[in-house]
Amino acid sequence: MDKRLTAATLAHARPGIARPRYTPSAHGIGIVHLGLGAFHRAHQAAYTDTALAEAGGDWRILGISMRSTETATQLADQDGLYTLLERGADGVRPRLIASLAAARALRTERAAILRQLCAPATRIISLTVTEKAYGISAQSGGLDPDLPEIAADLATPDNPATVPGLLVQTLRQRRETGAGGVTLLSCDNLPENGHVLRRVVRDFAQEAAPDLVGWIDDHVAFPATMVDRITPQTTKADLAEAQALCGLRDAAPVQCEPFSQWVLEDDFPHGRPPWEAAGAIFASRVIPYEHMKLRMLNGSHSLLAYAGHVAGLETVSACLDAPPLRACLTRHLTTVSAGLSPLLGLDYGDYAQALIARFENPSIAHATYQISMDGSQKMPPRIFAPAAEALARDTPIQTYAFATACWLRYLLGETESGTGYPLRDPKEAEIARALSGTRRAEDILSALANLPGLLPPELFAAPDWRDAVTGLLRSILSDGVIRTAERLTRP
Numbered sequence: 001m002d003k004r005l006t007a008a009t010l011a012h013a014r015p016g017i018a019r020p021r022y023t024p025s026a027h028g029i030g031i032v033h034l035g036l037g038a039f040h041r042a043h044q045a046a047y048t049d050t051a052l053a054e055a056g057g058d059w060r061i062l063g064i065s066m067r068s069t070e071t072a073t074q075l076a077d078q079d080g081l082y083t084l085l086e087r088g089a090d091g092v093r094p095r096l097i098a099s100l101a102a103a104r105a106l107r108t109e110r111a112a113i114l115r116q117l118c119a120p121a122t123r124i125i126s127l128t129v130t131e132k133a134y135g136i137s138a139q140s141g142g143l144d145p146d147l148p149e150i151a152a153d154l155a156t157p158d159n160p161a162t163v164p165g166l167l168v169q170t171l172r173q174r175r176e177t178g179a180g181g182v183t184l185l186s187c188d189n190l191p192e193n194g195h196v197l198r199r200v201v202r203d204f205a206q207e208a209a210p211d212l213v214g215w216i217d218d219h220v221a222f223p224a225t226m227v228d229r230i231t232p233q234t235t236k237a238d239l240a241e242a243q244a245l246c247g248l249r250d251a252a253p254v255q256c257e258p259f260s261q262w263v264l265e266d267d268f269p270h271g272r273p274p275w276e277a278a279g280a281i282f283a284s285r286v287i288p289y290e291h292m293k294l295r296m297l298n299g300s301h302s303l304l305a306y307a308g309h310v311a312g313l314e315t316v317s318a319c320l321d322a323p324p325l326r327a328c329l330t331r332h333l334t335t336v337s338a339g340l341s342p343l344l345g346l347d348y349g350d351y352a353q354a355l356i357a358r359f360e361n362p363s364i365a366h367a368t369y370q371i372s373m374d375g376s377q378k379m380p381p382r383i384f385a386p387a388a389e390a391l392a393r394d395t396p397i398q399t400y401a402f403a404t405a406c407w408l409r410y411l412l413g414e415t416e417s418g419t420g421y422p423l424r425d426p427k428e429a430e431i432a433r434a435l436s437g438t439r440r441a442e443d444i445l446s447a448l449a450n451l452p453g454l455l456p457p458e459l460f461a462a463p464d465w466r467d468a469v470t471g472l473l474r475s476i477l478s479d480g481v482i483r484t485a486e487r488l489t490r491p
Contacts, residue, residue, distance in 0.1 A: 014247035021053035028058035042256035050278035060101035075103035087363035131377035138453025143203035181219030194224035305371035306406035324485035332399035373424035401468035
């Protein structure tokens with residue numbers, strides 16, 4: 001019978017596979033991470049694994065699955081161990097990661113999770129929960145108390161299901177038990193993610209426990225971060241490959257590209273692992289790096305994802321095999337980089353070329369449909385914000401408008417070949433109702449403009465922007481994505 005990857009079988013992994021350069025059981029838990037998805041395991045957990053090997057310390061991670069139980073169960077059965085498959089153009093490099101000390105699901109192990117969240121040894125609570133989990137109001141930028149899940153947590157703050165609710169419950173209990181302050185570390189793709197997290201936590205506390213707000217201000221840090229690593233969904237082929245390379249059965253491997261970047265604001269008053277030993281960058285200001293990554297990488301990903309999915313192209317690399325989309329990507333990267341503030345020692349042209357090489361990596365099958373989810377949360381920082389700035393500067397807006405038109409076409413829920421699909425967006429039901437029976441470009445914009453918090457009013461009221469988006473959407477509806485991209489990039 002095949003042996004499963006566990007602490008007891010780790011020594012039986014095949015020779016040549018990279019394995020932990022420390023004794024995992026000798027290091028205690030110092031980090032609780034909310035959001036036990038593939039990205040965390042490919043990024044922050046891998047950095048922590050290297051930091052533990054370089055400097056030791058009680059910095060292993062308790063990983064929390066906020067909704068499902070499957071991943072937590074798989075990893076718990078493996079003592080937190082898993083295989084990281086780094087896929088480059090020259091092949092795959094497998095690595096066994098041991099920084100995850102345990103995995104639990106909030107749905108079934110709430111009491112044990114809360115004990116670790118409130119333990120004095122826990123000095124960092126980190127998050128990769130996606131944009132929608134923060135409960136942000138599109139109008140105010142703070143917590144949206146009218147969201148059903150947020151309203152439910154405010155009504156029963158001792159049994160929270162949302163991220164803000166769980167964090168406030170944790171902070172309240174840490175104050176009451178004398179466990180002390182903690183660092184809350186957002187690793188999600190949000191502009192000024194530390195500021196956003198601070199705001200929603202304080203807003204929730206203001207409603208549920210007003211006397212806690214001052215303690216939060218004095219004892220809790222919210223550093224900003226920028227994270228970057230392309231991490232496609234795990235497939236059955238990955239499971240088979242991990243077992244073949246490792247010699248042990250792994251139910252939870254993760255695939256990723258070789259490239260990785262992590263920029264953090266150095267604000268950890270309660271201590272932190274030496275992540276710089278793994279290549280992390282500590283900076284006084286993270287915002288310029290955030291803008292670079294959100295707008296150049298994530299914005300380009302969104303452009304290609306919506307264009308590609310609608311056109312029937314299943315992966316990002318397939319999009320780059322279509323010359324009109326490759327040309328559109330190149331023009332978009334040039335447009336975006338022209339609006340960014342300079343970063344010392346970084347050439348945006350070189351960064352753009354490196355992005356193109358990463359996107360066309362033949363070993364990474366990053367699905368356009370995977371990237372397309374949650375567009376109502378992703379489009380504002382990736383496309384709308386830089387488009388508004390370009391409009392104000394009177395600089396080119398065409399590729400921003402193309403990305404927007406592709407997203408609007410995606411919201412119709414049907415590819416150009418007629419295949420239907422769920423939008424996988426928090427506003428999916430509202431969008432579907434608004435667009436029912438609507439197929440003209442002008443009508444689509446008008447219908448969506450009436451949905452609160454979907455389209456930025458000032459941007460979409462600007463005649464130049466609205467005309468550009470409407471014209472491109474009209475072209476996509478009549479002639480398709482590829483022909484529209486070809487016309488857009490024609491010299």
